[in-house]
Amino acid sequence: MAVSQTESTALPYGREVTLYVMLSGVLAGLMITVLSAVCRVAGLMNFSLERAFGTLLLGTSGPGSWIVGLVLHLAFSAIFALLYAEGFRRMNLANARIGAAFGVVHWIAIGIFIGILPSLRPMMAATVSAPGPFALSLGYLGFFLLLAMHLIFGAVVGTAYKRMAHEHPEILTAK
Numbered sequence: 001m002a003v004s005q006t007e008s009t010a011l012p013y014g015r016e017v018t019l020y021v022m023l024s025g026v027l028a029g030l031m032i033t034v035l036s037a038v039c040r041v042a043g044l045m046n047f048s049l050e051r052a053f054g055t056l057l058l059g060t061s062g063p064g065s066w067i068v069g070l071v072l073h074l075a076f077s078a079i080f081a082l083l084y085a086e087g088f089r090r091m092n093l094a095n096a097r098i099g100a101a102f103g104v105v106h107w108i109a110i111g112i113f114i115g116i117l118p119s120l121r122p123m124m125a126a127t128v129s130a131p132g133p134f135a136l137s138l139g140y141l142g143f144f145l146l147l148a149m150h151l152i153f154g155a156v157v158g159t160a161y162k163r164m165a166h167e168h169p170e171i172l173t174a175k
Contacts, residue, residue: 017164017171018082024160025081028153029074035149045138045145047131049073052117077153080106084157085171092172094165099158100151107150111135114146 039045054069055061084102088094115133135142165172 014168017085017168020164021081021085021157021161022078024157025078025084026074027160028081028156029077031156032077032149032153033070033073035152039145045135045142046129047135047138047142049114052114056117056120080153081157084154085161088158088161088165089172094158094161094172096155096158096162099154099156099161101154102158103150103152103154104147106154107134107147110150111146 033050036045036047036049040048048066048069050069050073051061051066052069053072054065054067057068057072058065084099084106087102088098091098111134114131114135118130129137131137131142131146135146138145161171
């Protein structure tokens with residue numbers, strides 16, 4: 001008995017949907033990167049998650065660390081999109097509002113993570129400004145920008161998944 005391409009994957013839906021979900025996460029991650037850059041240029045915030053990730057991984061700061069951090073950020077964005085997709089599948093529903101609600105959970109996890117980021121590599125504190133838990137070291141604006149960015153991420157992924165569910169309604173069926 002032949003096994004279809006969809007059945008051979010370990011994911012509950014086929015490769016096309018998986019790639020689409022991951023691509024929606026990368027797109028949402030790029031949107032967050034651009035929004036962050038605009039906020040830095042406008043003087044609203046002085047923190048680059050890409051630079052922090054790159055510095056954490058490479059142990060040094062500079063243009064190379066930003067590029068490595070961007071790749072890491074986009075990879076994490078794709079992975080988080082898959083986690084959101086699993087939530088949509090289990091709820092049998094996907095849309096921007098539910099995605100934004102997932103974004104709040106994502107924001108809480110990231111808010112805690114960026115609070116401990118400097119302790120993971122102490123040298124990092126000398127080269128990258130520490131945003132503190134929930135970006136509160138950047139003031140209330142940093143706190144709300146971090147939240148807004150995760151609400152946007154969730155809304156983009158939720159909208160993309162809803163669109164894919166119109167073409168593949170089986171992806172909203174929890175098994």
